[in-house]
Amino acid sequence: MKIRANGIDVEVEDSGPGASGEARPAVLLIMGLGMQLVAWPPALVQALVDAGYRVIRFDNRDIGLSQHFDQLGKPNLLWQGLKLKLGLTPRAPYSLADMALDAVGVLDALHIDKAHVVGVSMGGMIAQRVAIAAPERVLSLTSIMSSSGARGLPQARPEVMRAMLGQPAxxxxxxxxxxxxxxxxxxxxxxxPMTDAQMRERILLGIQRSFHPVGTLRQMLAIVADVTRAADLARVQSPTLVLHGKADPLVPYACGEDTARRIRGARLVGVEGMGHDLPPGVVERLLEPLIPHLKTA
Known part of the structure; x- marks a missing residue:
């Protein structure tokens, strides 16, 4: 369904209250760079519903069926990356803080006062921003395969960055x-590992729904331009769980360690063999600490 959140149109999927209409604590799931709400594995969503939660997913701005921002133009990532290396702050068409306000706007539109906020990759960064900007709205924070964005953290291997910056034929x-x-x-x-057939099934689900690569570029620039989040994490008050793959080639495990260090009382759980995706097997290992974390918070 389409809702109006933070002044823009946002596509939302809401599991709603239970069968008997009882109020359920809400879990707001925030997806990563260029990914749509359908990228959340159904097994993860269903496990949260079965555990007694109201699960809300949405397409971030500029992706999927949410509002696109093509009027802001195609960013020059090479130039903005050079500015960053020179110690200058890149200019982005919108910020992760704006995207965090979109997430809060989703809660407003659904009349939800507080929620457990769970983000993966860029979604983890947005979730961090939600916990910084609106602590009174966050029952708990879970940051999955994400980063604080601090300078000096290990970066993706060159072949990974080449794959990330490539494009289809x-x-x-x-x-x-x-x-x-x-x-x-x-x-x-x-x-x-997933088979090519399994990957292709997941991928087609997304690209047949929406394919908007220039939105991914603008989101990527929002990540690069968010240079103050690492210091701001000291302000997070919410009970925090950091989940990270120990074999992540895109956002190395040290990034998860750094995020947990910066948030007072955060718990870090590393997953052996997990990279930067959510295949079967990984989902079960994430749910093992995630559901108790939500219940404790």
Whole structure:
């Protein structure tokens, strides 16, 4: 369904109250760079519903069925990256803080006072921003395969960055699917490999719903430009769980360690063999600490 949140149109999926209409604590799931709400594995969503939670997913701005911002133009990532290396702050068409306000706006539109906020990758960064900006709205924070954005943290390997910055041979469905299969093969979990057929099924679910790569570029620039979040994490008051793959080739495990260090009382759980994706097997290992964390908070 489409709702109005923070002044923009946002596509939302809401599991709603239980069958008997009872109020359930809400879990707000925030997806990562260029990914849509359908990228949340159904097994994870269903496990949260079965545990007694109201699960809300949404497409971030500029992706999926939420409002696109093509009027802001295509960013020059090479130039903005050079500015960052020179110690200058890149200019982004919108910020992760804006995207955090979108998330809070989703809660407002659904008349939800407080929620457990769970984000993966860029979504973890947005979730961190929600906990910084609106602590009174956050029952707990969970940051998955994400980072504080602090300078000096280990970076992705060169071959991973080449895959991230590549593009399909054409906009034909087969070429786009081939590109993303190779990308997820590069960043995926070595301990929990998926077949090409499994990957392709997941990928087609997204790109047949919406394909908007320029939105991914603008989101990427919002990540690069968010240079103060690491220091701001000291202000997080919410009970925090940091989940991170020990084999993550895109956002190395040290980034999860750094995030946990910066948030008072945060608990870090590393997952052996997990890369930068959510395949079967990884989902079960994430749920083991996640559901008790939500219940304790």
């Amino acid at each position: 054409s906009n034909a469905l087969a070429d786009v699917a081939d590109y993303y299969v190779q990308l997820f093969r590069t960043i995926g979990s070595p301990g929990f």
